[in-house]
Amino acid sequence: MRVLVVDDEPAARAKLRRLLAAHADVEAVFEAADAPTALALLAREGAVDLALLDIEMPGGSGLQLAAALPPGTRHVFTTAYAEHALRAFELGALDYLLKPFHAERLAQTLARLREQLAQAVPNARLAAPAGYWWVSTRTGRQRIDLAEVQWLAAADNYVSFELPPQSFLERGTLGALLERPELAGLFLRVHRCHAVNPQHVRVVTPLVGGEAQLRLSSGAELRVSRGYREVLDQLR
Template identity: 55%
Template sequence: MRIFIVDDEPPARAKLRRLLGGLPGVELAGEAGDAIEALAKLPTAAADAVLLDIQMPGISGLELALQLPPGLLCAFCTAYDEHAVRAFDLNAVDYLLKPYTPERLAQTIDRLRERLAGKEQARTRLLGALQSAQPLGGHWLVERRGALHKLALDAVQCVSAAGNYIELHAPPDTFLERRTLNAFLAHPTVAGRFLRVHRSHAVNPAHIQSIASLPTGEALLTLTGGHQVRVSRSQRQQLAP
């Protein structure tokens, strides 16, 4: 589990770093001294949960909780007990009062683990539904914030392989799904809609804006909006010069 710390007091952050470092399976995803810094760092921190102080200059921890990225768990770590009701209204997993013991912090982490495990189970069920319930009629089911939504395949500019996952690029959004690129392209809903230009990429021909040849014999496609995709030498002949 990756934890991000937000507290305006350096000694408080240092204590959390030290105690979290002694808990098995816990990694520090980052830290911030105020809400503005946290909002700047969190999108790329790959955190599972945030430990938030409440009383901070500028934006409070309670206000920050309303702006956290979707799906990110939070627990409050504060010296003030009067905000507990509001904290749990914001779906906080726990409310840790300072000064706390290492045992009490470990209990908070356990509660975060349990909530995270429940979210992962729900996500697994949802992805199972994606695998078996894809609609016809030019749409594809994607997950967004724990729910299924229909995405028009005409809006998908390209699909890229990422191990056992695929990334569907439909600017300004990108959707990740556990499915191989081969399986995606073979699906009856998709067959014939995308052009395989690389072992890791397939593009929607309607979104091709330009083709530039490379000295290696490969090519570079520019899609609607400027996104670029490399074309392998073996697939280059499919495209007009």
């Protein structure tokens, strides 16, 4: 396995390197003190199997760095603060390690990585049939029915697929995702931050100033901004 360690604390990087050295299948460990250095290293050295990312770093957090990693890079967040755990898993992290690091806990993370790598299949076999999409979860990849997705929402450098009560995060921007041929014609952008599946729109309520409020089949409500009011004719 090839592992990238990103942490602005030299002592933390050194300890992770020592702990990783105890695993015979860890063939290479790369280090970076900040996000720009990490991205430059990846461009030079190629892909890694795992990135261990400190959350709080000068020049860009580990959460921001995760969004900029090459697609498919598994990542684990490291920090001294447990309150970041939920956000980490929302962003598709493989695991979450608290400082100070312990050999047993890291071994659990690597075991989870080995399991995922063993189950990995070629991308060609992951091609979803028309009307479906693969999303990342804590345990791997899951295929969802796009007809059940009620709306797409921009979330930092991610897009959230909303299937109430479930939601799944996909790395990228809303604009780029809507240009994908698999999604063409399935969603209408009604706001800079979200696009709606017209099949789930139940009520369209006009508002002052050319805006509108949409109520979806789940009861969720979305705003149609004035800049996208031309889509209202398609919704009606």
